[in-house]
Amino acid sequence: MGKPVLLSVDDDPGVSRAVARDLRRKYGGDYRVLRASSAAEGLEALRELKLRGDPVAVLLADYRMPEMNGIDFLEMAMDLFPRARRALLTAYADTDAAIQAINVVDVDAYLLKPWDPPEEKLYPVVDGMLKSWQETPDPAVDGVKLVGHRWSAPSFRARDLLARNAVPYTWFTVDEPEGQRILAAAGAGPEDIPVVVTADAKVLLHPSESELAAVAGLAVEPREMFYDLVVVGGGPAGLGAAVYGASEGLRTVLVEREATGGQAGQSSRIENYLGFPDGVSGSQLADRARRQAVRFGAELLLTRDVVALEAHGPKRVVRLDDGRVLAAHAIVLATGISYRSLGVDGVDDLTGRGVYYGSAMTEAVECTDRDIYVVGGANSAGQAAVYLSRFARSVCLLVRGDSLEASMSAYLIEQIAGIDNISVRTCCTVAGAQGDGHLETVTVQNANTGERETLPASHLFVFIGGAPRTGWLDGAVARDEHGFIPTGPALLSDGRRPPGWAPDRDPYFLETSLPGVFVAGDARSDSVKRVASAVGEGAMAVTLVHRYLGER
CATH class of the missing domain: 3.40.50.2300 (Response regulator)
Structure with a gap:
């Protein structure tokens, strides 16, 4: 200022x-x-x-x-x-x-x-x-200013993108005087939201994610066209591969479709990660890993989606959603998984307007003194419930199974039991969501009796299952019936190597059916869905990349 x-x-x-x-x-x-x-x-x-x-x-x-x-x-x-x-x-x-x-x-x-x-x-x-x-001076407003509507899905996505990429911004609604003044200064109206004003006074009307990332100072254009290593995905596995690849002298670029950190980056508190006895938020862990990768020389390319993988002789090529191609000696796939859609009436229309997939920490303050629901029985859902209980009047955890013990860590179960405003409803599912412009009620169904109950709700946070982000790899590497990617020994059938396999060796432990392409983290078949194991696989993948490059 x-x-x-x-x-x-x-x-x-x-x-x-x-x-x-x-x-x-x-x-x-x-x-x-x-x-x-x-x-x-x-x-x-x-x-x-x-x-x-x-x-x-x-x-x-x-x-x-x-x-x-x-x-x-x-x-x-x-x-x-x-x-x-x-x-x-x-x-x-x-x-x-x-x-x-x-x-x-x-x-x-x-x-x-x-x-x-x-x-x-x-x-x-x-x-x-x-x-x-x-x-009574003017309030100080530094950095990016974002004006939107409280219940606008595009406004939420813009806020979430900035927050998850650690870009400071100030949020104004179209209903408050300062938001109206900024719209007037920008020559914009409520129909243009979200409206973004950068620190140098550049105005964007309902920008795309790539446009917003570019003006917020995030890298969206590759510096080179050929690298030693391309890492696809910026979760713990991808960040681990980027840190170890760059630190060991490989020209490394990480391509991430949204924000670094993946699902772990949205976690409000990770308490079982080695070296953090008091716990650490997913955003803090992701930010440290991001800065570490950059310090070693890794290039981070954000809000770019990889849509195809091709083999051109010894080169491995990925094609981006804007038509650009990046070539490399080796690829590490760390695309992770995404939460499955609830797939019930009303949810799609209300997504971003009271229904959120993941913790959506930008919405925490908006939950103050409200009754909210968290769907899921694994650690991510439990961590979100604990965090949101600091703001909400009540948090109800909706679990399909008959208990939390089968899917949630014991320390989290104990925490939840000790928080007065968290309740747990087992053997139930969400059967519908209703509201005029934003979420107002949810319909909960008993999984055993089929009985339904409609309850008032302002927020619904969904953490159910996970589907691998591997559809774009169809025909490029082998995938199992669920879309996960088998590697190493899992590719051998009766001792035979995968069809078309050229090297005179078996696939390395994290190597896919395409030599020189490796998988780390949740997208791999039979992986352990934990942050520590994902980081370890990212580091191991780089070791195997070096071994692969030594063959050339």
């Missing part, structure tokens, strides 16, 4: 220069002095300052200006900067109008032209306005 601004508006060039000169003489060290030659120019400057998040302390406007007089200008300026102090510059003949403006339009003062000497006629008035402004 820059220095507070003192803006003078006068169509007389001589007067305009004199005002700016006198203001700079006394206030230039602590304030930025700007001048405009017309009301329209002044309003344009104020819109730019609003978009940049710069504070405006004092406005001085000439009463008699063509097209718009000073009173009308100050009225419009109040819409953008209601806390700025306001004064009219008037000739002696206009003092009655100036006094009326003070009484009717909330102008703070008037200054007669000429004001010589300024020490007697200008500075005392400005000093008084500055003192008043300093008591």
